[in-house]
Amino acid sequence: MLRTPDGHPGSVVDISSKARRAGDSAEDSPWLDVLIRVGLVAYGITHLLIGWVALQLAWGSSSSGKASSEGAFQQLTSSGLGTAVLWGVAVGLVLLVLWRLLEAAFGHEDKDGTERWVAAGGSLLKAALYGALAFTAFRTLLSSGGGGGGKPFTAQVMSWPAGQWLVVFGGLCVIGYGGLQIYRGVSKKFLEHLDQSGRIGEIGRAYKWFGIAGYVSKGVAVGIVGVLIVHAGWTHEGKDQGLDDALAEVLQQPFGPWLLSVIALGIACYGLFSFARAKHLDR
Structure with a gap:
């Protein structure tokens, strides 16, 4: 028999509804707004870095030779301060992943049927995009600089x-x-x-x-x-x-x-x- 966290018997429907309420509460939390803002700042920094490396590439002064998130992150790790910033960027990108996953599961309540499924799919794709960037950032931080064979x-x-x-x-x-x-x-x-x-x-x-x-x-x-x-x-x-x-x-x-x-x-x-x-x- 299924039991609720307090030890009382419960049904799958009860547990599902409680999980739904918990998810809705997290999705509507003002704290989530704070985390999203931190993540968006990290996302903005990532694009500023890519733009800077691309500009260097345009005029032949790029040391990394890669106008991408990987090349931009590698440039950041050339100094202690840059490494600290990159840790912040990586964590911020993870927060964006969590936001989009919550949004996919519990958001888009203003939509119905197929429209809601499509919107949820879009949220999952964005979560995957942020996740790929976060993975690149953490890999850059944790690697010794060697390329992947x-x-x-x-x-x-x-x-x-x-x-x-x-x-x-x-x-x-x-x-x-x-x-x-x-x-x-x-x-x-x-x-x-x-x-x-x-x-x-x-x-x-x-x-x-x-x-x-x-x-x-x-x-x-x-x-x-x-x-x-x-x-x-x-x-x-x-x-x-x-x-x-x-x-x-x-x-x-x-x-x-x-x-x-x-x-x-x-x-x-x-x-x-x-x-x-x-x-x-x-x-």
């Missing part, structure tokens, strides 16, 4: 049944996500993440332009990553393709340093908008 992940997937098509499909999903980011930037839908005071006046206007530049630039960069993944799958290339590869591809185009500089500044603007979102959080 072994077979690239893309090559491993290509060896699976229908692996080529899985890689192509994954690349198309990445392109779709990049397109969604561009749409959110152009349509200004990102403003829904700010409370009313964050949308008005001169400050609100600055936030709006940070958001437009940030979402469009990030969408373009992510879209290029997707194109490279699709190309790798279509041509049976086993290379992993990431943000550093996408920005290096931009660098090879006519006026490449200038184009890459614009994208780098845009990614930095996304970081600044993350700070604005932390200050004017509207869930």
Whole structure:
């Protein structure tokens, strides 16, 4: 027989309802707002670092050679203060993962049926994105600087049944996500993440332009990553393709340093908008 924590008999429904109430309480807690704000600051720092490394790459002064979260985190660990900041960033990203998991399980109560399932799926995908960044941050902190050997992940997937098509499909999903980011930037839908005071006046206007530049630039960069993944799958290339590869591809185009500089500044603007979102959080 199932028993409740106080030793009394209970049913699965009772326990489920109590778990639901506990989850709802956590999701609505003002403390969660504080944790989310900390996480968004960490997310903003991550994008400022990526923008800075990309700008260095554009003009030939990047010491890491990787305009990605990994390259940005590696630059941080070059000093004691930077290492301390990176620990804060890593913890902040974990807080964002917890937020999105709670949101997927107990949030989106204003939606019904399929719409709610889709919204929950989006929250899980965001949790996975933040989790990947957190993993990269912790790996950078705990590693001795050695690179990871072994077979690239893309090559491993290509060896699976229908692996080529899985890689192509994954690349198309990445392109779709990049397109969604561009749409959110152009349509200004990102403003829904700010409370009313964050949308008005001169400050609100600055936030709006940070958001437009940030979402469009990030969408373009992510879209290029997707194109490279699709190309790798279509041509049976086993290379992993990431943000550093996408920005290096931009660098090879006519006026490449200038184009890459614009994208780098845009990614930095996304970081600044993350700070604005932390200050004017509207869930």
